[in-house]
Amino acid sequence: MGKASDAVSGSSDPDVEDWVRSFRFPESGSPELPPHHPNCLGCGPANPHGHRLSVRRCGDGVHAHHRFDSRHVGAPTIAHGGAVATVLDDLFGFLLYTVGELAVTRHLAIDYLAPVLLDTPYTLRAHIHARDGRKLHLRATIENDHAHVVTTATALFLIVDIDHFLTTTHQPHHR
Numbered sequence: 001m002g003k004a005s006d007a008v009s010g011s012s013d014p015d016v017e018d019w020v021r022s023f024r025f026p027e028s029g030s031p032e033l034p035p036h037h038p039n040c041l042g043c044g045p046a047n048p049h050g051h052r053l054s055v056r057r058c059g060d061g062v063h064a065h066h067r068f069d070s071r072h073v074g075a076p077t078i079a080h081g082g083a084v085a086t087v088l089d090d091l092f093g094f095l096l097y098t099v100g101e102l103a104v105t106r107h108l109a110i111d112y113l114a115p116v117l118l119d120t121p122y123t124l125r126a127h128i129h130a131r132d133g134r135k136l137h138l139r140a141t142i143e144n145d146h147a148h149v150v151t152t153a154t155a156l157f158l159i160v161d162i163d164h165f166l167t168t169t170h171q172p173h174h175r
């Protein structure tokens, strides 16, 4: 099991350091994937505002079953687009376990093809479309129970080293 803290260079925030030191990549055979951390908005079991996304490996990718609820309402009965984006971004974050690298979202694009309804079961899938050095090109779908794809997403994640999470003085980059 890889240990992400091997390269830790130190931090002034003990909570972040604890998180870094406790983080493990799961064994490659294990289908269940652990939350990124207990308070993660997408998957953390301890976050009362979170989605508590539960994600498994599926072939080369990952998949999840999810229902949005009244906390995520946009228009009445329909999930807020930002809530859908949160879940997709987090789902992409689970692909990092399959690559065994730390990475963060650089670009996220979503096509909302049909409303995502509250209190309705959906299946989410994501996979790595291509890797180009530290660039991970990712793709995902949300499908309803009738096998209709209601949302598609693409993302560019960039592999970072552990210092990314320990540094508090990031400067923005302009393209």
Ligand SMILES: CCCCCCCC/C=C\CCCCCCCC(=O)SCCNC(=O)CCNC(=O)[C@H](O)C(C)(C)COP(=O)(O)OP(=O)(O)OC[C@H]1O[C@@H](n2cnc3c(N)ncnc32)[C@H](O)[C@@H]1OP(=O)(O)O
Binding pocket: 004, 019, 020, 023, 036, 042, 089, 090, 092, 093, 094, 096, 101, 102, 103, 104, 105, 106, 107, 135, 156, 158, 160, 162, 165, 170, 173, 175
């Ligand atoms: C800590 C311990 C361990 C814990 C581990 C936990 C688990 C796993 C790990 C991680 C947590 C995951 C949790 C999942 C949650 C979901 C994921 C999120 O929400 S992440 C949060 C939101 N994202 C950010 O906060 C990033 C903010 N941005 C940055 O910090 C920087 O911009 C960064 C590091 C992403 C990139 O900065 P640069 O300076 O290194 O790179 P540049 O120059 O901007 O781009 C690199 C290359 O990408 C291309 N590029 C950039 N944008 C592009 C675009 N839109 N399309 C195509 N190419 C693009 C560029 O042209 C460049 O290419 P050329 O190297 O020159 O070939």
